[in-house]
Amino acid sequence: MNLNRLRPSRATSRALMGLAGVAILWEASARVFDLPAYVLPSVSSILAAIVDQRTSLGNAAAMTLMEAIGGFCLGSAGGMLLAVILTMLPATRRVLLPTATALNSVPVVAYAPLILLWFGIGPESKVIMVALAVGFTVFLHALAGLDRVDQRAVDLMRSFGADRAAILWRLRVPAAIPLTAAGMRVSTVRSMIVAIVTEMLGATGGLGWTIYQAVLQIDFVQVWSAIFVASAASLIFFGTINFLEKRYVFWK
């Protein structure tokens, strides 16, 4: 057993130092200048509020995470499927690629009101919104990955009699997986953010809804505790996907 492995690396300890520095600076400025809570509540009061309301914040975080993960899975699957279709049927590419690019040029939050009108204020609308946001990113990454193969390798396989499906499965998919995984990794945090944004426009629960209610009640300690919880949940989600990527996409 290598003891060195247990010791936090230089990068980790520096990161923790930076985090501690900000927390101390924050706490100190909130106390020394005696800032009112609506300007900047102290870190300790935010943490106390989180402990105080752990059940309701935990439930809200669970709801938002479920929406984010559901949309993330749906969007990733949809994005990959679309990329494979475009690769297998080059004829569809000239129609679908410009359409996808045009739809993508509208910022995804602009669709939120429309999706809420269509699917109601329940979790469905959030899952759809997240799937839209994640789907575009994964689609573009997967397509770039599928295209990235060496043309000579394609020609070689073809000369040995491989059909399009074989080339896709044996050559293009393994080449595309690292880039697709990278697209999924950057989508994790965004899927949480989109779920929260959509919840703020109308929802029955979740972190975004909690934040919106707290803003209306001018309870800024509550706003900040929900922000902290959301940030922590995003980091865990990101860390999990990052871990899975490192573990299974070893040939990157």
Place this chain on the structure above:
Amino acid sequence: MSNAAAMFRSAALTALRGAAAILIAAALWEGVVVLGNIKPYYLPRLSDIVMSIIAVPDAYITGFFRTMSETLLGFAMGVVVGVANGVLFKHSRTLRELIFPLFVISQTIPVIAFGAVVVLWFGNTILAKALIAFYLTFFPVTVNTLNGMDAVDQRQVDLLRSFGATRWQLLFRLQLPAALPQIFVALRLACTLSLLGAIAGEWFGDTTGLGVLLLQAMYNEQVIALWAAILMSGLLGTSFYGLVALAERRVVFWRSEL
């Protein structure tokens, strides 16, 4: 210069092809709705949407320019700060290790929640929205500036140094130009993100802007007005993205695979 002429011709051809694609898409949209007998609640006719914009253009035009200024201001701040951060982190490993992880964490904070606080701090000003746009844009620019500068060949650095180049010369003659292709990738991402920030920022009680138009249309369940606002956002997003991509092609001309 025949090179410039060829470039102009190819740009004109691209623009023409884009215009044709838009016309075809518009015709398809109109045709599907009319032939498929789709209810306006799900998808109104494109012509109805355009007519509703033309009927009362004032709100859309002022909204467009308001959101545009917020987006551009936030984008500009994000690019300047992002590139500066990248250069700073390149030169100081300690700073990089202390601050960079904080930047990563900052990006997990849902910007719209932050938006409530920013609007409280800075009021309902253009600056408040620009700050939200800035918050979303500075990070990708920082990361790509840093990555681009890290990718510079060490032998080139050594060569310039052996000729007595100063740090500044090294930075402006070698490292930044070499990082430009990467930086432009981030700029293309940043223009979408800054627009997103500006629109979401307007949801905290502003009175003008495309984000406001979106919200009002949703609360009044006016589907045509909602689509009109979406179209205007798309127009702003596409033109901004197109301009950045054009600048990329002119500035980073040595990169062939654009």
